[in-house]
Amino acid sequence: xxxxxxxxxxxxxxxxxxxxxxQAPIRPGDHVAIVGNTFADQLRIHGYLETMLVQHWxxxxxxxxxxxxxxxxxxxxxxxxxxxxxxxxLTDHRTDVIIACFGMGESFGGxxxxxxxxxxxxxxxxxxxxxxxxxxxxxxxxxxxxxxxEQLGELTPHHQRxxxxxxxxxxxxxxxxRAQNVPFIDINEQTRYLMDEPQGPNLTTNGIHLNxxxxxxxxxxxxxxxxADDKEFSERPWRIFIDASDSSVSSSGVKxxxxxxxxxxxxxxxxxxxxxxxxxxxxxxxxPQLAHLRDSLTVVNLPPGIYSLKVDDELVVTASHRQxxxxxxxxxxxxxxxxxxxxxxxxxxxxxxxxxxKTLNQVHIVGERKKSPSGKQLPAEVIEFNRLANERDAxxxxxxxxxxxxxxxTLDTSEQKTNEIKAxx
Numbered sequence: 001x002x003x004x005x006x007x008x009x010x011x012x013x014x015x016x017x018x019x020x021x022x023q024a025p026i027r028p029g030d031h032v033a034i035v036g037n038t039f040a041d042q043l044r045i046h047g048y049l050e051t052m053l054v055q056h057w058x059x060x061x062x063x064x065x066x067x068x069x070x071x072x073x074x075x076x077x078x079x080x081x082x083x084x085x086x087x088x089x090l091t092d093h094r095t096d097v098i099i100a101c102f103g104m105g106e107s108f109g110g111x112x113x114x115x116x117x118x119x120x121x122x123x124x125x126x127x128x129x130x131x132x133x134x135x136x137x138x139x140x141x142x143x144x145x146x147x148x149x150e151q152l153g154e155l156t157p158h159h160q161r162x163x164x165x166x167x168x169x170x171x172x173x174x175x176x177x178r179a180q181n182v183p184f185i186d187i188n189e190q191t192r193y194l195m196d197e198p199q200g201p202n203l204t205t206n207g208i209h210l211n212x213x214x215x216x217x218x219x220x221x222x223x224x225x226x227x228a229d230d231k232e233f234s235e236r237p238w239r240i241f242i243d244a245s246d247s248s249v250s251s252s253g254v255k256x257x258x259x260x261x262x263x264x265x266x267x268x269x270x271x272x273x274x275x276x277x278x279x280x281x282x283x284x285x286x287x288p289q290l291a292h293l294r295d296s297l298t299v300v301n302l303p304p305g306i307y308s309l310k311v312d313d314e315l316v317v318t319a320s321h322r323q324x325x326x327x328x329x330x331x332x333x334x335x336x337x338x339x340x341x342x343x344x345x346x347x348x349x350x351x352x353x354x355x356x357x358k359t360l361n362q363v364h365i366v367g368e369r370k371k372s373p374s375g376k377q378l379p380a381e382v383i384e385f386n387r388l389a390n391e392r393d394a395x396x397x398x399x400x401x402x403x404x405x406x407x408x409x410t411l412d413t414s415e416q417k418t419n420e421i422k423a424x425x
Contacts, residue, residue, distance in 0.1 A: 036101030040068030148192030
């Protein structure tokens with residue numbers, strides 16, 4: 001348990017390098033828009049960051065629209081003919097906060113274009129200054145750096161040069177953000193540190209595009225910074241520690257009560273204070289910087305044996321008394337399955353919004369099929385897709401609950417398990 005806490009403390013220090021003002025950038029009930037490049041665009045496909053934010057304030061969840069577009073740069077954001085302006089989309093969403101992800105495409109300009117990039121970041125900030133997309137208050141901005149360049153052998157040539165360029169562009173963005181008192185989140189340094197760790201899966205598919213695991217990992221970093229001053233963040237992830245010898249309990253993220261021991265195990269009640277942490281999308285062992293992010297249960301001084309954890313009578317995980325003493329990740333409880341269901345709902349909402357906002361078949365909009373039956377139906381279809389997105393958004397905002405569940409840790413007394421114990425002793 002001490003090693004878990006120590007790792008968590010190290011990671012907390014590691015993640016504190018970003019520039020965040022005294023008040024957290026995201027607040028309860030905010031309407032958030034995400035803009036930017038491929039990194040931003042694919043945040044909506046995986047849904048980890050949005051799910052964390054949506055679950056964080058169940059009484060007043062945020063509402064998010066992802067306007068990311070693959071390949072976007074600050075000065076190159078071309079759209080098809082007749083595409084709605086970004087200002088109109090931001091106004092339609094009554095946007096309180098814009099999260100902007102740029103710098104990857106610009107970094108290919110190298111050191112010679114660095115001053116141009118600074119000017120572009122400054123111009124972007126100024127373009128939104130004083131705008132009240134929600135009709136009441138000035139929009140707030142958050143800038144996110146590009147990720148680092150992961151070394152994948154022949155697939156990623158010029159690895160050192162590219163990371164040097166990406167670091168320069170990240171620092172330039174941070175300097176402009178600081179001067180304008182705009183929150184800045186540095187995922188360049190964080191991902192580079194993680195990419196250098198030999199343990200754990202790769203974060204990207206090609207060096208610059210994150211895979212599903214990469215989005216799971218970076219979403220934790222960004223989430224932390226977006227709610228940095230919120231007291232509830234100290235309650236994440238879930239930590240439960242039980243000493244079976246004297247029935248003492250400590251916990252974080254949940255409240256444990258009604259602990260009872262019996263001949264073959266323990267039962268206790270768990271009230272969910274914070275949302276369950278989304279399980280990592282990998283079966284590989286996580287690097288030490290991320291392993292502590294998983295919810296866990298530690299039970300020391302259990303009699304020798306194999307013990308099964310059930311939550312509301314549903315089997316979650318089985319481990320030996322030694323493993324329980326070291327701490328076992330709890331990723332498959334009913335609460336975790338609900339979190340994954342929320343992520344699926346988030347992804348479906350994003351898909352419906354994308355269909356309404358980013359109509360891909362231009363031939364039906366301004367081309368030769370504009371007057372065809374399918375072309376004539378397109379406006380109504382766009383309206384319907386938007387209605388479905390808003391409907392799912394409302395469902396998300398009303399469907400997040402935390403509850404109290406019955407947990408039990410029971411000794412497996414079967415002959416097979418007994419033989420396994422003897423074999424391991």
